Amino acid sequence: MSQYLIEYSSIKDISLKEIKIIIEGTDGLALRDLKMKDLSQFENKKIFPGLGIYIFRNTDSILYVGKTTSRSFIDRVPSHFDLRDASKMNTFLRKVHNSNLIEKVEVQSPEIRNDVFYPAFDYVFNNCSLILISFDELDEDWSVRKNRINKFESILRNLLQPVTNTKNMKGIEEKSKLRDV
Numbered sequence: 001m002s003q004y005l006i007e008y009s010s011i012k013d014i015s016l017k018e019i020k021i022i023i024e025g026t027d028g029l030a031l032r033d034l035k036m037k038d039l040s041q042f043e044n045k046k047i048f049p050g051l052g053i054y055i056f057r058n059t060d061s062i063l064y065v066g067k068t069t070s071r072s073f074i075d076r077v078p079s080h081f082d083l084r085d086a087s088k089m090n091t092f093l094r095k096v097h098n099s100n101l102i103e104k105v106e107v108q109s110p111e112i113r114n115d116v117f118y119p120a121f122d123y124v125f126n127n128c129s130l131i132l133i134s135f136d137e138l139d140e141d142w143s144v145r146k147n148r149i150n151k152f153e154s155i156l157r158n159l160l161q162p163v164t165n166t167k168n169m170k171g172i173e174e175k176s177k178l179r180d181v
Contacts, residue, residue: 003026003027003028004026004027004028004029004038004042004129004130004131004132005042005047005131005132005133005134006022006023006026006131006132006133006134007133007134007136008052008133008134008135008136008137008152009136009137011133012177013177014177015174015176015177016155016159016174016176016177017174019159020159020160020174023055023062023131023156023160024062024160026131027129028055028057028129028130028131029129029130029131030128030129031056031124031125031128031129031130032125032126034130036074036078039072039073039074039077039078039132040072040073040074042132047073047132047134048134048136048138049072049135049138050068050072050073050074050134051068051069051070051072051073051134051135051145051149052067052068052073052132052133052134052135052149053065053066053067053132053133053149053152053153053156054066054067054068054073054076054077054130054131054132054133055130055131055132055133055156055160055162056080056092056124056128056129056130057128057129057131058101058127058128058129059127061162061163062160062161062162062163063092063096063101063128063162063163063164064092064095064162064163064164064165065153065156065157065160065162065165066080066091066092066153066165067149067150067152067153068149069145069146069149069150070146073132073134076089077130080092080093081093081121081124083117083118083121090117091165092124092164093117093120093121093124094117094120095164095165096120096123096124096164097117097119097120098164099163099164101120101123101163102119102120102123103119133152135148135149154167159174
C-alpha cells in the first residue's frame with residue numbers, strides 16, 4: 001500500500017520547507033486504485049475526524065490542493081469527480097480541463113457540457129494520486145480547527161504552487177514552523 005496519509009500532529013512542529021519536502025516526496029495513492037475505505041481508514045486505523053487537506057498530484061507536479069472543514073474526506077474527495085451538469089464541487093476536473101495537461105475537446109455549443117470533462121476525468125484517473133493531511137488533533141474547538149485548516153490550505157497553495165490552483169501570499173517564509181504561521 002502506498003503512503004498517502006500525513007497526520008497534522010506529525011508535521012506541525014517542523015518548518016514549511018520540511019513539510020514541502022515531505023509532501024513532494026510522497027507518491028500518494030493512485031486514484032485508479034482508490035477505494036472508499038481509503039478515505040476513512042489507513043492501515044486499518046480510522047482517519048478521524050476525516051477533516052483536513054487533500055492533494056492531487058501526478059508524477060511530476062502537485063496539481064491541486066483542497067480542503068474539507070465540515071465534510072469528511074469520504075464525502076468531499078469524490079465530489080470532484082461528479083460529471084453531472086448540476087455539480088458545483090467538481091472544481092478539480094474543471095481546472096484540469098482548462099489546463100494544458102490534456103488535449104481540448106471541441107464543443108459544439110457555447111454551454112459547457114459534462115462530456116467535455118471526460119478527457120480530464122480519464123487523465124486524472126490514469127495519471128494522478130491522492131495525498132491526505134488529516135487534522136487528527138481533537139483537543140481544539142471546531143472553529144479553531146476550521147480556521148487552522150483554511151490557513152494551512154492557503155499556505156500550501158502558496159508553498160507548493162499547484163498547477164491548477166496556486167495562491168500567492170506574502171510574508172510566509174519556508175523556515176517558519178507550521179504552528180507559528
